Amino acid sequence: MSEAELRAEIDHHERARAHMAEMHRATADTYDRHEAEFNEGGSGGKGFGDVGPDKELAYLMAKYTTDRMKDLTDRELALFFGRIWFDDSGEDYHIGRRHIRDDRSTPLVLDWRAPVAEHFYRASVHDRRGVAKRRRFGFQGPRLTGFEDEDLRLGEAVASDILTAEIERPRTGPMRDIVATIQPEQDELIRRAAATTMCVQGAPGTGKTAVGLHRAAWLLYNYAEHLRKAGVLVIGPNEGFLAYIANVLPTLGESAVWQVTVQQMTKADTATGTDSPEAAMVKHDARMALVCERAVWGHVGRAEDAGLTADEGLLITDGGWRWRLGVNYLNGAIDTAREHNRTYEAGRKAVEDAIVQGARRQAEIRAGHSPDHRWAAKLKRTDAVKGFLDAVWPKLSGKAVLRKLYLDAAFRAEATRGLLSDEEAALLAPKGRGLKTTAADLLIADEITAHLRLPDPSDSYGHIVIDEAQDLSPMQCRAIARRSGQG
Structure with a gap:
């Protein structure tokens, strides 16, 4: 030199x-x-x-x-x-x-x-x-x-x-970037295409976290148009870890990254109740995903549950007109909606639209013209249509379903049948007075809400980096997966 x-x-x-x-x-x-x-x-x-x-x-x-x-x-x-x-x-x-x-x-x-x-x-x-x-x-x-x-x-x-x-060099204080010392095998991982899902394994101190963070920075640079809109989410095991890594991405020129714990992501850090170890194990188990699915979709009924008979069907009064839809048609609409819709609320709307479509066909035949959207909106507000939907596909909220699952023994038994043992199902029932929400309850509520409606686009991310992923429960993994815009 x-x-x-x-x-x-x-x-x-x-x-x-x-x-x-x-x-x-x-x-x-x-x-x-x-x-x-x-x-x-x-x-x-x-x-x-x-x-x-x-x-x-x-x-x-x-x-x-x-x-x-x-x-x-x-x-x-x-x-x-x-x-x-x-x-x-x-x-x-x-x-x-x-x-x-x-x-x-x-x-x-x-x-x-x-x-x-x-x-x-x-x-x-x-x-x-x-x-x-x-x-x-x-x-x-x-x-x-x-x-x-x-x-x-x-x-x-x-x-x-x-x-x-x-x-x-001794590593003291907050984590530093490693851009000056990236090794060829680390660089190969960092620069893989955005569509690649990776699991980086290694002993403590081998640079797994550094690779994940530098990959996030590399993706934001090379896929800027997509990821600056969709966002990058970094999930750490605790707040101390987030504080430790907080300065790494800014020194690499990236600030468009959300860094949270899984508890913060699901609002579990706001929980006021605590579970016994046994109850927490059950609530975090992958089987709870199926329990939640049953708890939501189990509310869907049949036309007969609305008090309809094959002879009468559903009678809708429309001014001077009267439209009648048969039980077979209505049950077919329910089956089709259940089969082709990912969320409960979308399914309810599909049944509502099928009712309007059935009445519209009759109007076209009898009146000779197709009614407009204002007619359809008015028809949906009739007592007959609203009463039928409330009977066979009632409106739900995540909080209401969770309470019913925990407090209604018969409903809980039906939702957990063949999935949980009687002893495990009993652990879902709250102990003592009131229903203090635990961290695991908020995970279950998140799962229930996912069956009710599609997530808000603002809660979705283009890429997710998880540190200490092996410590996550199945239900936590599912909650994270729902935040991925690419699934």
């Missing part, structure tokens, strides 16, 4: 820092402009012919630039940690935590997640990938202290003292 080369690298580092500060200032100016446009758009002070700025666009741009400014904040870290030279093109690139360009858009530092940076991590004397030389930098905080070079063309593997020292 020559002093002149080190000085040149330090100068390049300072130049990159100056241009990053300039990028931050330019982003701040953009933010100020769009914030002003947003405020103007809401002022209502437009003159004649002035349509005003697009307030929604101004809001989105202001939000985008806020995140961008966080990304460009100087965190007192070295801006690059490596450099590679390619032998064919003669090009060379500095590799760092984020992309930095000069005023002519020439890259001064490439983001470690960029495709070219893969060569820095994967190239070896056995597979050079077109790389002639690799340089690793030593640093203390934001200051470069030295470098060492590896000429891959020589065909001889050389151990890196800088790499070894960084890997073996």
Whole structure:
């Protein structure tokens, strides 16, 4: 290592820092402009012919630039940690935590997640990938202290003292990123396609958590259009763990990540009751998913449960008209709705629509024209239709189903029949006065609600990273899976 080369690298580092500060200032100016446009758009002070700025666009741009400014904040870290030279093109690139360009858009530092940076991590004397030389930098905080070079063309593997020292550096305080020390096998896991479901196993301290977090950052960079809308969820075993990893993704330039415990995700951290170990074991068991399914769909009845007979059927009065639907038609509509709908509420609507469709066919035959949507809405409000639906497909809430499962012994016996033993089923009944909700109860309520209606899109994520996944119960795993936009 020559002093002149080190000085040149330090100068390049300072130049990159100056241009990053300039990028931050330019982003701040953009933010100020769009914030002003947003405020103007809401002022209502437009003159004649002035349509005003697009307030929604101004809001989105202001939000985008806020995140961008966080990304460009100087965190007192070295801006690059490596450099590679390619032998064919003669090009060379500095590799760092984020992309930095000069005023002519020439890259001064490439983001470690960029495709070219893969060569820095994967190239070896056995597979050079077109790389002639690799340089690793030593640093203390934001200051470069030295470098060492590896000429891959020589065909001889050389151990890196800088790499070894960084890997073996004592790990104290919050978790740090490992971008400077990612090993080829770790990089291969981090850069797998987004559709890949992975399970990373290894002994404590082998970097499983680091791989998961760096993969999240890599996905957000390479699948930005999808994941910045859909979001990335990181689930940790406890709040102490979340505090430990909290700074890793921000130092990698990513803040669009939700980091929670499974208890926070399901609101189990708000529980006021506690289960006995035996009751908790039953409530977390995979069999409870089928119990919940029965508890919801077991409310669906037959046309006869509404007091209808084959002779009379369902009579709907519509002004001066009267429509009659037979028991066979109604039971067929119930069967079809049960078979083709994933959620209970969608099934109820399907039966309601089938009733309207049956009446509409009769109207078309007798009146010679098809009634419009206002007629359909009015028909749904008739006492006959509402009474029938309430009898065969009653409206439900997750809380009501949970209470009935716990407090109604006959209903509980039917829902658990063949799934739980009598002793296990009895553990679902609350002990003492009142019904204090436990953490496991909230998991069961979450499962019940999933059968009632589709989840809110805002509760769905494009990618999920779970740490210590082996400690999750089957019911916790199901709750997490429901938050996955890809299933």
